[in-house]
Amino acid sequence: MAELLTKRSTDYAQWYNDLVLKADLAEHSDVRGCMVIKPHGYAIWERMQQALDGMFKATGHVNAYFPLFIPKSYLAKEASHVEGFAKECAVVTHYRLKSDPVHGVIVDPEAKLEEELIIRPTSETIIWNTYRGWIKSYRDLPLLINQWANVVRWEMRTRLFLRTAEFLWQEGHTAHATKEEALEETRRMLDVYARFAEEWMAMPVIKGVKTASERFAGAEETYCIEALMQDGKALQAGTSHFLGQNFAKAFDVLFTNKENKQEHVWATSWGVSTRLMGALILTHSDDHGLIIPPKLAPLQVVVVPIAKSEEQMAAIAAYIEPVLKALRAKGITVKLDDDDTRKPGWKFAAHEFKGCPVRIAIGPRDMENGTVELARRDTLEKQVIEVIDLADKIEHLLQAIQDNLYQKALAMREAGTRAVDTYDEFKDVIEAGGLILAHWDGTPETEARVKEETKATIRCIPLDGERTPGRCMVTGKPSAGRVIFARAY
């Protein structure tokens, strides 16, 4: 078999790049830092969207859409927000081109915008400016809105899915009457993200709180889910922010409470992006290509016929038709790959590379014996089984694959997590990657020093598990509990 893919052990970063390109997930566009998401990649994203959207609706949210453009002055209204995003904003300055004998077209200097427009790096400002008109009374609260959109952050260095100048995401923006409600919402959506990651992506995550230096620009508190990738680097997979009254104050969003008093509303925002595609790949895939958890696989089962003639192809199609029907009745996506321009061996390799969880192969031998060959992508195991009750067996197999992927990822994370008590040991252990649980004195200075000296950052202060006090590994000062350090994407 031709070696299409750099091995993970040879060069993990190159493996990732190869895989994204060769599994037809995405490619670089001619626009610097921007990617084209190809149909196979987009289909997986659509499955993610669908699952998440259902979870948002189930927690009472509705979708809406706000503009791509944000007046420059809006961004400046919340001081730390603008500070956080100013360095990576694309700006629209003109609204017209005109033809030019030398250059074809040029920007029409006559068509300068009076106020420049920012391409949204996130939508808090335009949304809160809009909410001002929507919220008057406690009866208008809570306001629970999500939007699916693209955003632009002009990054210096980009990587397909993990960091691109333009990316797709969802951003939830909610308004509440009380601080407690807003905090509850922040945690509720964090739980939604964690559940999605674990149940759909088969990716175990740690829920935590960001330190001040890693906090979202404009938030009082940023919660996150962090995951450990196969190469030992951590990846932030989703964030949920408690925004306090910062945006309400910046945009004068007031409501009248039951006591007829004016109060600023309390806010949250939360998002996950196409970065999840990167997380999915970095968590599960192997040297043979992509591995997609069954619940997110656009095609869950593929049937590869081994036919020497058109008659045989027709016989195989008839042989498997009842199984296809039964699978579809269960809501399982299945395709008979009857393309006669490709050989079976080619198809085996291609579907494997693209991550299809289950493959059925059927040849003349199987039709004589009443069997099929069943292969699972996660373990690459093959077995010949009787065609009787095949749809049920496959349904169970898909669930088994989903479970196995989660368990494997969990085992990987557990093996890659260590508690460390001294800074010397930390410096040693961090070289091997993984998550490190260590005590920290809570100061930004210590955090910055560790980052400077080891390139490791505090991924989060974990929410779950007991918080046992100790002494900071760097300064020896008191620590309320261990935090998670790692080198991160």
Next chain:
RNA sequence: CGGGGUGUAGCGCAGCCCGGUUAGCGCACCUGGUUUGGGACCAGGGGGUCGUGUGUUCGAAUCACACCACCCCGACCA
């Protein structure tokens, strides 16, 4: 923006030092045939502003200068 590198067919590359017929190879693509239980084989075929511009020269993919683009490493980050 600093440091390094690369631009030759859709992709991956050779040719460049030392200028000289019609610019070559592998993969992919097209046609025909034989094949088909893990990326088949044989034969034939199509496809090129050699990144752009200027210069040197009888002659430039090859030499010089300028520019552009992209990639890798750093600073910034979901």
